[in-house]
Amino acid sequence: MSAPPAVRPGGPALRSLLPGRADYAGLARSWPRDLAAGVTVAVVALPLALAFGVATGVGAAPGLVTAVVAGAVAAVLGGSSVQVSGPTGAMTVVLVPLVAAHGPDVVYPLAVLAGIVVVAAALLRLGRLLAYVPWPLVEGFTFGIAVVIAAQQVPHALGVGGPAGESALSAAAQAVGEFAAAPHWAVLGLLVLAVLLTAGAPRVHRALPGSLLAVVGVTLVTESAGLDVAVIGALPDGLPLPSLPDLALLPDLAGAALVVAFLAALESLLSARVADGMSDVRRSDPDRELFGQGVANIASGLCGGMPATGAIARTAVNARAGARTRVAALVHALVLAAIVLGASGLVGRIPLVALAGVLLVTAYRMVERHTVRAVLRSTRGDAVVFALTAVATVALDLVTAVGLGMALAVVIALVRFARTAGAVPEAIEPRELDDDEERELLDRHVLAYRLDGPLIFAAAAHFLAACTATADVRVVILRLGSVTALDATGARTLGEVVAQLEERGITVLVKCASGEHLRVLGAVGTLGPLLDRGHVFAELADAVRHAVGHAAAAPAR
Incomplete structure (x- = not known):
């Protein structure tokens, strides 16, 4: 069986830019109007x-x-x-x-x-x-x-x-x-x-x-x-012949x-x-x-x-x-x-x-x-x-x-785009917790943020202000599943947020980052310390149980 003929790179692309018979479809009927229009435009x-x-x-x-x-x-x-x-x-x-x-x-x-x-x-x-x-x-x-x-x-x-x-x-x-x-x-x-x-x-x-x-x-x-x-x-009475200028x-x-x-x-x-x-x-x-x-x-x-x-x-x-x-x-x-x-x-x-x-x-x-x-x-x-x-x-x-x-x-446009982003406090359902003491720890000392929209550089300052404003909290869960866009500056800012919260004695857990988000966060280095400590989770229930354990062990502030 013979191999198919080779196609020159760019050949079809160039041909699509050249004239074809379709350019003059219907000319047999439209030529009187085309002629009149051409004279009018001239x-x-x-x-x-x-x-x-x-x-x-x-x-x-x-x-x-x-x-x-x-x-x-x-x-x-x-x-x-x-x-x-x-x-x-x-x-x-x-x-x-x-x-x-x-x-x-x-x-x-x-x-x-x-x-x-x-x-x-x-x-x-x-x-x-x-x-x-x-x-x-x-x-x-x-x-x-x-x-x-x-x-x-x-x-x-x-x-x-x-x-x-x-x-x-x-x-x-x-x-x-x-x-x-x-x-x-x-x-x-x-x-x-x-x-x-x-x-x-x-x-x-x-x-x-x-x-x-x-x-x-x-x-x-x-x-x-x-x-x-x-x-x-005076004007020339003819068109000049082509010549190199x-x-x-x-x-x-x-x-x-x-x-x-x-x-x-x-x-x-x-x-x-x-x-x-x-x-x-x-x-x-x-x-x-x-x-x-x-x-x-x-x-x-x-x-x-x-x-x-x-x-x-x-x-x-x-x-x-x-x-x-x-x-x-x-x-x-x-x-x-x-x-x-x-x-x-x-x-x-x-x-x-x-x-x-x-x-x-x-x-x-x-x-x-x-x-x-x-x-x-x-x-x-x-x-x-x-x-x-x-x-x-x-x-x-x-x-x-x-x-x-x-x-x-x-x-x-970036300012308008950034305004669609937000860090929204989110209630956590304590279904997976065993006793009232754990539920009380969850209610008093664990806060979850759902990050919505684009976490890009224009939204970074807004997000930083929202997250670092938390008080009387021992653990923060950041849910990234609703983040629609993440760039290097947003990832770096997320790392700064994590560092500032941890300086205040607050443990940060990350949940539901997409594969592309994980790649950007990893490339920037934001997830390195969290991965080392096992603070990145695929399921919210696992993150909640881990958060309650940290809240119980953390000293009161």
Whole structure:
């Protein structure tokens, strides 16, 4: 009988991350809706791609390239049927200081390096870790990002050149000061027009593309009135061929690449999860989504684009437009490519103030007021996590904000977890005792504690205070059968409790520790002295008889 064929390690795992025929199930029926949805999303994505490229400091062309290349690659390889990828506001917040420090060319190797990290995360099956990111933290950095995006647009919105390298808030404040000293009322009028069209058009009819109408309207007014305002400028009339970016900065970009990779993964997985709730198509695969976004970032960097993520706003438009398969996101990328090839001259004449108005409205829409109210009203801890993350995002940077928010959330969770633990005095039934004298000894000098919940380091102090508060007792029985979690610090604290009680002349007996608890207690050394004295018991009756014997022999205190 021949041996079964060898299976290459990781082969099936890698194949599960690649496209398959199931990705296009039902396309024969859904292609008209997918086509219409793709065109609709392209109309929404065009001004945003231009605006995010300009806001980042690399120019409009890399923003378009990112939307085309990353959008197409992620559409084919990603884990969601309706996800739309491209440049986003959150990524802009991270990239602005890097571009100011290293120049615009830094985004290309950064996209490649971050893409490699995200692909590695997919191969390690880290996509499901999103479930452990607290909701208040996500809402907090979303709120902070919205504030930063709005602040970044103030210089262009007022027709004032922003200082490179400064924080968004300080640059906005300086721009306001410069505008107050020398007002440019025509630019302010164009800004108001852009904001009104972006925000107001969908209120007239949901199908109206407000951002596109704002860009077209402001451009027409500027051209017809001959206004002297800053415009996007010349754009390439084609997509660049793939080429290896300058890798000289790679040693300096390791930390930044991890930040970009983290953000790309987090925002893409969040966007895919939002899409799952808006569409009844097959649910997204988080690991495959990471794989697709990683490859999309690599491709974007090689083709002269920026780092990309799944875009929640464009994904929502795609789902609401009736998209059923990933063909819709692919059509969106192809429509944008056609615009690059056939209308780059017209796009270059768009005033920057129009894009600033679009992004100001986008930043406002990023903040869902009812969600913020829900977080702030939920618990005090959740409100603090939200506020800390939001403030740190604005005042510091995104990765520091997420780190601080996660640290605080973990501490709050541990405190809540620890509060479920307790050392509860428990009555002992004297069924196994022979005479009244033994029963009296049991009642007067033996106390049993049932330890409930997790005996972890956060609960250790509470447990220590409860056990050492006993008085007029000669023997304490600790029942560990209800302990749900025991870590090294909890085991060490248990040893300290035993030592403190024995220093007071109280004998400690332990009953009903599970096999895992016994292993931890033994590894820490807590059970060593108790085992040597035979004070660890599997049955309560044995522990009770032993306790009565000790109570009878112990001198009165």
